Amino acid sequence: MNTDLGVFGNDPWWIVVIKAIAIFVVLVLVTLFTIWWERRVVGRMQNRIGPNRVGPLGLLQSLMDGIKLALKEEIIPKSAYRAVYWLAPVISATMAFIAFAVIPFGPEVSILGVMTPLQLTDFPVSVLYVLAVASIGIYGIVLAGWSSGSTYPLLGGLRSSAQMISYELAMSMSFVAVFLYAGTMSTSGIVAAQEPIWYAIILLPSFLIYVTSMVGETNRAPFDLPEAEGELVGGFHTEYSSLKFALFFLAEYINMVTVSALATTLFLGGWRAPWPISLWEGANVGWWPLLWFLVKVQLFIFVFIWLRGTLPRLRYDQFMRFGWKVLIPVSLVWIVVVATARVIRNEFSIATEDILLWGAGLLVIVVIGGWILQWRSSRKEEQAEELAALTDDGPFDPMAGAFPVPPMPGQEFTYTSRVSQRPLAAATVTPAVTSGPSSTHLPDDDAPKESSNA
Amino acid sequence: MGLEEKLPSGVLLTTVEQVAGYARKGSLWPATFGLACCAIEMMAVGGPRYDIARFGMEVFRASPRQADLMIVAGRVSQKMAPVLRQIYDQMANPKWVLAMGVCASSGGMFNNYAILQGVDHVVPVDIYLPGCPPRPEMLIDAILKLHDEIQATKLGVNAIKAQDIQESLALTAPATLEMRGLLP
Numbered sequence: 286m287n288t289d290l291g292v293f294g295n296d297p298w299w300i301v302v303i304k305a306i307a308i309f310v311v312l313v314l315v316t317l318f319t320i321w322w323e324r325r326v327v328g329r330m331q332n333r334i335g336p337n338r339v340g341p342l343g344l345l346q347s348l349m350d351g352i353k354l355a356l357k358e359e360i361i362p363k364s365a366y367r368a369v370y371w372l373a374p375v376i377s378a379t380m381a382f383i384a385f386a387v388i389p390f391g392p393e394v395s396i397l398g399v400m401t402p403l404q405l406t407d408f409p410v411s412v413l414y415v416l417a418v419a420s421i422g423i424y425g426i427v428l429a430g431w432s433s434g435s436t437y438p439l440l441g442g443l444r445s446s447a448q449m450i451s452y453e454l455a456m457s458m459s460f461v462a463v464f465l466y467a468g469t470m471s472t473s474g475i476v477a478a479q480e481p482i483w484y485a486i487i488l489l490p491s492f493l494i495y496v497t498s499m500v501g502e503t504n505r506a507p508f509d510l511p512e513a514e515g516e517l518v519g520g521f522h523t524e525y526s527s528l529k530f531a532l533f534f535l536a537e538y539i540n541m542v543t544v545s546a547l548a549t550t551l552f553l554g555g556w557r558a559p560w561p562i563s564l565w566e567g568a569n570v571g572w573w574p575l576l577w578f579l580v581k582v583q584l585f586i587f588v589f590i591w592l593r594g595t596l597p598r599l600r601y602d603q604f605m606r607f608g609w610k611v612l613i614p615v616s617l618v619w620i621v622v623v624a625t626a627r628v629i630r631n632e633f634s635i636a637t638e639d640i641l642l643w644g645a646g647l648l649v650i651v652v653i654g655g656w657i658l659q660w661r662s663s664r665k666e667e668q669a670e671e672l673a674a675l676t677d678d679g680p681f682d683p684m685a686g687a688f689p690v691p692p693m694p695g696q697e698f699t700y701t702s703r704v705s706q707r708p709l710a711a712a713t714v715t716p717a718v719t720s721g722p723s724s725t726h727l728p729d730d731d732a733p734k735e736s737s738n739a
Numbered sequence: 740m741g742l743e744e745k746l747p748s749g750v751l752l753t754t755v756e757q758v759a760g761y762a763r764k765g766s767l768w769p770a771t772f773g774l775a776c777c778a779i780e781m782m783a784v785g786g787p788r789y790d791i792a793r794f795g796m797e798v799f800r801a802s803p804r805q806a807d808l809m810i811v812a813g814r815v816s817q818k819m820a821p822v823l824r825q826i827y828d829q830m831a832n833p834k835w836v837l838a839m840g841v842c843a844s845s846g847g848m849f850n851n852y853a854i855l856q857g858v859d860h861v862v863p864v865d866i867y868l869p870g871c872p873p874r875p876e877m878l879i880d881a882i883l884k885l886h887d888e889i890q891a892t893k894l895g896v897n898a899i900k901a902q903d904i905q906e907s908l909a910l911t912a913p914a915t916l917e918m919r920g921l922l923p
């Protein structure tokens with residue numbers, strides 16, 4: 286498969302420059318469009334209209350946001366570590382851009398008479414390169430939080446780095462199955478290997494794990510804990526204003542596009558046309574594949590927006606538990622299954638691939654089902670324990686915590702100390718008050734009855 | 740960035756003024772800051788019926804560093820005043836303040852020791868919005884008027900000129916005591 290890479294690295298320098306600039310322009314345009322699209326779609330989902338004042342249909346909204354941010358005052362806090370504070374958004378944004386160098390946009394086309402693939406470059410381990418670059422991007426966030434010299438950014442930065450590192454694990458493990466099947470780690474090779482069938486279909490568990498972890502990796506809802514306003518103000522970029530904040534904003538959206546593009550490349554057949562269109566011979570040659578690619582990426586971005594418009598934010602411990610105790614074990618088991626299937630097929634060539642895959646699917650279902658059953662039973666036990674703990678320690682005392690509280694499920698309400706003192710107080714009250722429609726006396730009448738019932 | 744303030748007077752400056760005004764009014768991000776009952780009306784403005792997102796203003800920023808507009812929605816107690824001032828100071832220039840409701844504008848019905856008699860005692864207010872509480876339509880109206888003001892804002896040397904003109908007008912303006920007939 287590695288022989289395919291011969292087409293890369295032979296371009297004249299001006300083609301390389303054109304491609305690099307084109308990637309930059311496409312990413313910026315896609316970001317501008319995505320921000321507007323997100324605000325419109327979320328608006329529609331909430332029965333609103335969304336931005337529609339600046340430009341036709343409000344299309345220039347994100348451009349105006351950018352210009353306004355650029356024209357704003359630049360504040361650097363006194364306690365900030367200036368050099369790092371300045372460097373952090375630059376790291377974030379550049380890493381977001383350069384990850385796109387190995388994403389294939391299309392097959393070989395002719396640009397000004399030169400035949401060249403629609404991809405800046407490729408090498409045998411380019412998927413690992415994307416992962417590495419994404420990891421360096423996390424430095425931008427950590428350093429931003431640390432160098433701001435303020436508490437909330439520090440906490441937000443730590444939170445996002447912890448989140449991104451844990452979800453990157455699950456993400457990279459979901460790639461392993463793809464590597465096993467494609468026999469290569471180069472993006473163009475993986476796209477070529479998906480000619481018969483998309484990996485999203487035959488490697489469905491990997492695909493689902495990837496889609497889940499890519500939302501966690503990009504800090505988007507429902508996993509947008511680093512930007513939980515109620516807890517952390519703005520997260521790692523709380524102290525950033527003006528262009529530096531715009532850079533973080535840009536980086537976040539480009540990361541979204543990058544993970545979507547990676548999902549398209551690894552699981553949805555990259556720039557290859559989807560099924561009914563692929564019957565047409567011209568679908569996978571020339572410039573058309575660029576369109577299929579962008580449409581598929583937009584599909585993923587729409588899923589991102591959809592999730593944001595639908596789901597509430599997770600709690601931090603739930604989120605971490607989900608990553609470490611569900612996604613990672615499931616992907617480990619799945620990798621073992623895939624590897625076994627590959628080995629059996631290669632060694633014995635007795636069973637067809639389909640039968641093995643059915644078996645593998647069954648195994649995953651058993652694993653997940655077993656896990657859910659166990660989780661449910663342990664939760665029931667916990668609940669029973671909690672209930673027992675509540676009911677065990679004596680009669681319910683509403684005044685135990687210095688102010689009255691209602692009884693919990695399983696607790697029985699009985700009038701206690703406070704009410705038992707009431708008759709004493711009531712004895713001193715004058716008849717004029719008791720004759721009025723006073724509610725203070727009702728408990729006194731009820732109290733003896735209740736206690737006799739209990 | 741501050742570069743736009745250093746341009747020489749002329750066509751270039753007025754063009755930049757136009758573009759800057761358009762961009763600033765097109766994306767006026769409010770700070771998340773509600774104080775009392777008026778804040779409920781402010782929230783209603785973000786909902787589907789009034790939808791402030793049409794003006795690109797649904798982006799309520801939690802961090803004052805990234806906010807442009809502070810909507811003082813409600814009464815400001817003496818204890819809250821320093822906090823409010825601090826948030827104002829933390830906002831990056833250019834920034835605007837909208838005093839929403841009679842309480843924020845003048846203390847309203849709360850004429851007592853606990854409530855600030857108008858938020859303009861602690862921060863400069865760009866636009867006052869009367870009403871108790873003002874309806875969301877009124878808030879949108881105030882925001883649109885503020886948009887016009889932002890569009891007409893001058894930069895650099897032109898801003899200094901505009902300030903001088905305003906000052907000379909203020910010096911010759913009649914006191915309220917000397918005004919006769921219906922108020923303008």
Ligand code: SF4
Binds near residue numbers: 777841842843870873
């Ligand atoms: S103006 Fe009226 S509605 Fe607004 S804060 Fe004051 S009392 Fe509440």
